[in-house]
Amino acid sequence: MLDKNGIAKRIAKEIKDGYYVNLGIGIPTLCANYIPDGINVVLQSENGLLGMGPFPLEGEESPDLINAGKQTVTMLPGSSIFDSAMSFGMIRAQKVHLTILGAMEVSENGDIANWKIPGKMVKGMGGAMDLVASAKNIIVAMQHVNREGESKLLPQCELPLTGIRCVKKIVTELAVLDVLPNGGGFKLLERAPGVSVAEIIAKTKGKLVVDGDVPEMEI
Amino acid sequence: MLDKNGIAKRIAKEIKDGYYVNLGIGIPTLCANYIPDGINVVLQSENGLLGMGPFPLEGEESPDLINAGKQTVTMLPGSSIFDSAMSFGMIRAQKVHLTILGAMEVSENGDIANWKIPGKMVKGMGGAMDLVASAKNIIVAMQHVNREGESKLLPQCELPLTGIRCVKKIVTELAVLDVLPNGGGFKLLERAPGVSVAEIIAKTKGKLVVDGDVPEMEI
Amino acid sequence: MNKIYANAEEAIKDIEDGAVLMLGGFGLCGIPENCITALVKKGTKNLTCISNNAGVDDFGIGLMLQTRQVKKMISSYVGENAEFERQLLSGELEVELIPQGTLATRCLAAGYGMPAIFTPAGVGTEVAIGKETRNFNGKDYLMEYAFDADFALVKAWKGDAAGNLIFKDTARNFNPLMAMAGKITIAEVEELVPSGELDPNFIHTPGIYIHRIFQGSGYEKRIEQKTVRKRL
């Protein structure tokens, strides 16, 4: 079973040289720490920054330089600043190769719910609806089950949707799964270390495709 | 009767303090020379310049700094440079207060034709269609009749249109005329020095409204 | 034609009750601090505020919520504000949540004279309810309208007498977009310089979009989430 850093580490393996990547808040942010050596990746922050660097050194933080999570950040050489229309313009135009974000639910046809829980205070979708509607390649980082032990991989999302038919891959503490096209369901690709296929089957409510031996993931 | 500079001089009186103005090629360009003293006017060139200044001094011309007529120009203090999308964006959003341009024909409901003569090589509309479709206030600078002596102020344009119901005012070598709303025709406002109302009537084919005494223009 | 105003009070003097305002900024980054303070002092009521966020309890638009000046918020994310939540749940405050890119592009549309734009954001979600959906090249898009705001209040790093603006780092965000979108745009700047001091090649917002400009003062520029690395 993976911890949050394990999930981030496994997702980071999906990041290729030359990619422009948008990382959501939470586990996705951690992916930046595990980008493989020797590849050149540019992080996009949708509040208007390409080339986002690590947090600043204590005392060097600037109120004028934050990421989309409102955290103080830095810029790397080759960075650029732009307004929010251009930022979402490049997202819509699919110039950002990969979007990694969290989710509350994913359905077997790739629908995602991650912004609203009926009865709770709604904070808003921020840029999530734009990102999931636009990105060619979306990887979801999330726990396999919620706090009540219920599967978050469902036949259909029960929570209000953020976007439809958009998630391509899911990495949880238990498994790596592809979302098959045309409602084909979740295809189990890899098990987390020490996790059995039986446990993944038990914790996946949506259609799960298990095809032959499922290797343990290498991270 | 006015010469080209006279037409430009008369039109320049329509330019008010604080106006952003787009000047077309030909007579309109001359208007810049007659902007009244003490008022602050900013010239927009649709290839991406606000704050256009006079032609450069000999030897100071730059291939990187031209106006929409492709002439070398200069920038005044407070200038800004932008791309063509923003340039036509500010035009469409009616941030440019006044557009002055030439015409081959104007109709009594304010249609304008100035880009194409059937049977002749068509050079293109450039930015003219955007300008006439967007501007709140359009003044046409032109000769009252063409080389064949035919009126250019018509019931309906005979040449292909550049835009419809858009011209607000016309200044020719003979007269100043408003285009009345809802196809009301050309209202004669002023005569050029030495020009009779009779001559203007004779040379205006479209509906002409002559209301009481028509003063001679002051320029 | 003078665009320079003495201060925020003068610049916002004619903002009436019930006005529709745009306020630049992302979180607390790049917000028009002086204009907000002046609006609180003036007490203008029943405002509709188009702003990506709603500030925090004691800063930014949160200050106008404390004084119940806001009737409606149009935002993409409003999560850092307890007073906001209280007013929303009690029905005192109306909220319209829209995707962040839609918010930005509806500003752009207004500034560029485009009455509507198409975006895939929100297709198949509750955001799409009541909106025209249209398919282009096999993909669905929602048609979203340009904003129509009475005033835009923006904050820039530098500005000149002609109204040209330059923004610093990610304090740019929505500011240049809203600057273009307001019927009347009021810019507050950290440094106001004479015309001619800013390089025309590096103007973010051309002065044609700016109606009033003033030298701001006393900027707090509060950091919402200070995150730092330890020095080794």
Added chain:
Amino acid sequence: MNKIYANAEEAIKDIEDGAVLMLGGFGLCGIPENCITALVKKGTKNLTCISNNAGVDDFGIGLMLQTRQVKKMISSYVGENAEFERQLLSGELEVELIPQGTLATRCLAAGYGMPAIFTPAGVGTEVAIGKETRNFNGKDYLMEYAFDADFALVKAWKGDAAGNLIFKDTARNFNPLMAMAGKITIAEVEELVPSGELDPNFIHTPGIYIHRIFQGSGYEKRIEQKTVRKRL
């Protein structure tokens, strides 16, 4: 991931016959001189060129017309070119004339992932024939589609290894728009610098839009209409 190419020949090597190209520039100002020269040398045929103008007889796109490499021009104004006129009248060359703002905004739409835009330009004229007209707030607009170009060839003043571009004066024009709009965008620059030398606040085209960049050489930068004042 290296975006830097040795020269124009290398950068345009895979532009095939029949490709749809965008070429930046307004008149002869800010045109991709090196790319044009390389295309002439390569002899690529049947090109569709989206460019505001078509150069003059012996410079700019005019050079590609001399060699009959262009099948179709999509432009707003093509008036300075006798060979162009000859080919057009003889039917060798196809020409689509569109309003300049429509040209610019269709590039913007492509770069911003918007499938179509609305503009009033051309309403009631022959430009409107066959196009969807739509009324918003009492005014008619035409719906115009985003461009779909295989390659965009742009010319910048400075660029860095990350692909960030800066343009000089009115040589900016269509260049940043086409840079965003090409499926593959090739930028030639007067000065190529290492990443980190350009101020992130003053980048006109972020590197994400640029796939290939090279240091141009031998720029002629011809002036089309030299107009000067006499020194007194």
